[in-house]
Amino acid sequence: MIAAAVNSDARSMPELLLVAKKLSKRFGGLQALSEVSFSICKGDIYGLIGPNGAGKTTLFNVLTSLYVPESGTCNFMGHQLTRLKPHQIAMVGLARTFQNIRLFGSLSAIENVMIGRHIRTRAGVLGAILRDKGTRAEEAAIQQRAQELLEYVGIGERANDVAQSLSYGDQRRLEIARALATDPVLLALDEPAAGMNASETLVLRRLIEKIRDDGVTVLLIEHDMKLVMGLCNRVLVLEYGKVLAEGKPADVQRNPRVIEAYLGAGAADQAAVKVPANDPATTKGPGAAGGATPSNEDHP
Amino acid sequence: MSTVIDTRNGISLKVWMGIALCGVVLAILPFALGAVGQSWVRTLNFALLYVMLALGLNIVVGFAGLLDLGYIAFYAVGAYIWAMLASPHFGLHLPFWVVLPAGVLLAAIFGALLGAPTLKLRGDYLAIVTLGFGEIVRIFMNNLDAPINITNGPQGINRVDSFSVAGFAFGRSQELFGFRVTGPEKYYYLLLLLTIIIVVMCVRLQNSRIGRAWEAVREDEVAAKAMGINTRNIKLLAFSMGASFGGVAGAMFASMQGFVSPESFSLTESILVLCMVVLGGMGNIPGVILGAVLLSVFPELLRALVIPLQRTVFGDVILDPEGIRMLLFGFALVLVMIFRPAGLWPSAVRRRELSGAKGGQS
Numbered sequence: 001m002i003a004a005a006v007n008s009d010a011r012s013m014p015e016l017l018l019v020a021k022k023l024s025k026r027f028g029g030l031q032a033l034s035e036v037s038f039s040i041c042k043g044d045i046y047g048l049i050g051p052n053g054a055g056k057t058t059l060f061n062v063l064t065s066l067y068v069p070e071s072g073t074c075n076f077m078g079h080q081l082t083r084l085k086p087h088q089i090a091m092v093g094l095a096r097t098f099q100n101i102r103l104f105g106s107l108s109a110i111e112n113v114m115i116g117r118h119i120r121t122r123a124g125v126l127g128a129i130l131r132d133k134g135t136r137a138e139e140a141a142i143q144q145r146a147q148e149l150l151e152y153v154g155i156g157e158r159a160n161d162v163a164q165s166l167s168y169g170d171q172r173r174l175e176i177a178r179a180l181a182t183d184p185v186l187l188a189l190d191e192p193a194a195g196m197n198a199s200e201t202l203v204l205r206r207l208i209e210k211i212r213d214d215g216v217t218v219l220l221i222e223h224d225m226k227l228v229m230g231l232c233n234r235v236l237v238l239e240y241g242k243v244l245a246e247g248k249p250a251d252v253q254r255n256p257r258v259i260e261a262y263l264g265a266g267a268a269d270q271a272a273v274k275v276p277a278n279d280p281a282t283t284k285g286p287g288a289a290g291g292a293t294p295s296n297e298d299h300p
Numbered sequence: 301m302s303t304v305i306d307t308r309n310g311i312s313l314k315v316w317m318g319i320a321l322c323g324v325v326l327a328i329l330p331f332a333l334g335a336v337g338q339s340w341v342r343t344l345n346f347a348l349l350y351v352m353l354a355l356g357l358n359i360v361v362g363f364a365g366l367l368d369l370g371y372i373a374f375y376a377v378g379a380y381i382w383a384m385l386a387s388p389h390f391g392l393h394l395p396f397w398v399v400l401p402a403g404v405l406l407a408a409i410f411g412a413l414l415g416a417p418t419l420k421l422r423g424d425y426l427a428i429v430t431l432g433f434g435e436i437v438r439i440f441m442n443n444l445d446a447p448i449n450i451t452n453g454p455q456g457i458n459r460v461d462s463f464s465v466a467g468f469a470f471g472r473s474q475e476l477f478g479f480r481v482t483g484p485e486k487y488y489y490l491l492l493l494l495t496i497i498i499v500v501m502c503v504r505l506q507n508s509r510i511g512r513a514w515e516a517v518r519e520d521e522v523a524a525k526a527m528g529i530n531t532r533n534i535k536l537l538a539f540s541m542g543a544s545f546g547g548v549a550g551a552m553f554a555s556m557q558g559f560v561s562p563e564s565f566s567l568t569e570s571i572l573v574l575c576m577v578v579l580g581g582m583g584n585i586p587g588v589i590l591g592a593v594l595l596s597v598f599p600e601l602l603r604a605l606v607i608p609l610q611r612t613v614f615g616d617v618i619l620d621p622e623g624i625r626m627l628l629f630g631f632a633l634v635l636v637m638i639f640r641p642a643g644l645w646p647s648a649v650r651r652r653e654l655s656g657a658k659g660g661q662s
Contacts, residue, residue: 064526066522066525066526086522086525086526087525087528087529087530087531088528089526089528090526090527090528091528095526095527096526098522098523098526102520102522102523102526103519103520103523104515104516104519104520104523104524105519105520106519107515107519111512111515114512115512115513115515115516115524115527115529116527117509118509118512118513118516118527118528118529119527119528119529121509123508123509123510124510125505125510125537125541127508128504128505128508128509128510128511129500129501129504129505131504135508138509139508139509142509178527182527182528
């Protein structure tokens with residue numbers, strides 16, 4: 001269903017979807033992002049991790065134009081995202097969910113998803129008032145597609161329930177369904193597993209894999225390391241608004257700077273002793289290890 | 301959503317019977333009331349005008365969630381356009397099919413004009429700006445008699461043409477099919493027709509792509525933007541649509557009264573219309589209609605009941621109904637807000653919202 005909308009071929013040569021260059025954002029005295037660069041290829045599940053306050057959500061908000069960065073560019077399939085208005089972001093194929101769920105709370109689940117179809121449908125005031133054949137057909141199509149998407153994320157039987165009465169996990173899934181309703185090329189999920197238990201997280205993981213397999217590239221902010229490391233094929237680590245490391249999950253996991261950021265300096269020392277024994281390559285410089293590239297070379 | 305699906309899958313016989321019954325009642329109502337007194341038909345006509353106004357305001361307040369305290373300005377624009385284009389004031393007597401669309405269009409433009417500077421405002425701030433806008437329009441009407449006399453100032457515009465279609469004048473009494481039909485009775489049917497058109501438009505808009513976009517803006521503007529909804533355009537559309545209904549009501553008011561003056565468009569009128577929407581049930585079309593009918597008929601009912609009642613009980617009029625009207629009015633509103641906080645006939649959405657708030661966020 002989604003594959004048809006995107007018409008992708010994930011297994012062909014990796015095609016760059018999004019290229020961010022030196023994005024910087026400052027809030028008063030706080031440098032929330034400084035010169036963040038990364039790129040996402042078609043078919044990726046791209047993880048974005050970092051300690052609290054590292055600037056992950058700020059980066060999301062810059063990508064979706066809610067914030068305007070002081071400098072830097074962000075090319076998404078030929079569109080300069082930083083020059084677009086927030087409502088134009090979904091139009092070019094980038095949809096998002098929110099860390100603190102932002103559903104249309106008092107509307108039903110299916111209405112939430114139907115609103116997601118707004119930009120892919122056309123009926124205006126005149127169509128609504130006259131309710132001509134075309135409008136009625138479009139309305140039926142919207143409703144059908146919304147129901148399909150609810151079933152796709154696994155909450156089909158909740159269609160007529162009020163969004164805010166759904167369980168936390170179902171609300172997260174409804175947000176994903178609503179974002180998918182805009183026919184995105186890139187789906188940005190802001191901590192989709194927050195507040196979920198282990199079994200719900202597993203279901204979510206299956207869902208994200210299914211979305212990827214259906215041709216939608218996924219950008220994922222997540223705190224659940226197990227989920228990120230198991231799901232993502234590339235990971236970007238942020239700390240204090242700077243890129244700490246970028247690369248394959250396994251390499252990033254071994255990067256001493258990442259370990260230090262997450263577990264403290266002491267742990268990094270221990271890890272630094274331990275890691276070379278396993279993989280001598282990392283001591284020469286993570287860049288040589290095939291993927292993990294620290295932003296500068298003065299690592300411990 | 302379930303109601304939408306129900307209406308689409310065919311209307312049951314019971315509902316058709318109900319509609320037919322309502323139709324018969326509405327059709328004979330002016331004659332029944334006319335037998336009691338022509339002033340009641342006039343009251344009924346004003347009730348219909350208020351229904352149109354309340355439905356227009358409901359688009360802005362109920363659907364899109366934008367608090368508008370200056371709504372009466374659009375009523376004024378519609379009324380003044382009719383008065384200026386169809387009265388001896390400028391010597392123009394244009395037909396209704398020119399004046400009515402002109403009034404609607406200009407009111408819609410004024411709606412967008414009000415909307416444009418308030419796009420980034422919400423809640424209290426928006427209310428204050430719209431309140432100011434309403435007053436600005438009224439003060440302009442009051443003072444645009446110099447240096448060029450446009451609105452004739454506080455005296456207002458007199459001898460405004462009444463509605464007439466191909467020689468059939470709605471302002472005069474005449475014999476029709478052996479019945480004597482008065483002007484107000486004729487106006488009643490005209491207003492009823494316009495009201496039904498507006499109701500149908502409102503219902504259809506609510507259950508459409510545009511209506512959902514309005515609801516999205518009301519619920520969460522940031523999320524609406526993230527869904528690709530152009531919130532600026534959709535808010536301006538709400539202001540314009542609401543204003544255009546106000547313009548229709550205003551034009552009908554001018555033609556029916558034959559006289560307009562700035563006094564009719566005061567802040568209290570704006571608040572009265574807002575009360576109708578809130579009391580009836582924001583966002584719910586039947587509720588808003590109920591609110592408008594109740595609040596417009598209630599003062600007349602009071603006038604008709606209180607004086608005779610006092611005469612029989614005390615033998616004299618001790619309390620002037622005009623004096624206690626506002627007191628009772630306020631008291632009724634407080635009671636409604638205590639016992640039915642979502643309005644007398646709330647929309648399903650609003651009911652959920654309030655019950656959710658009471659139950660607390662889990």
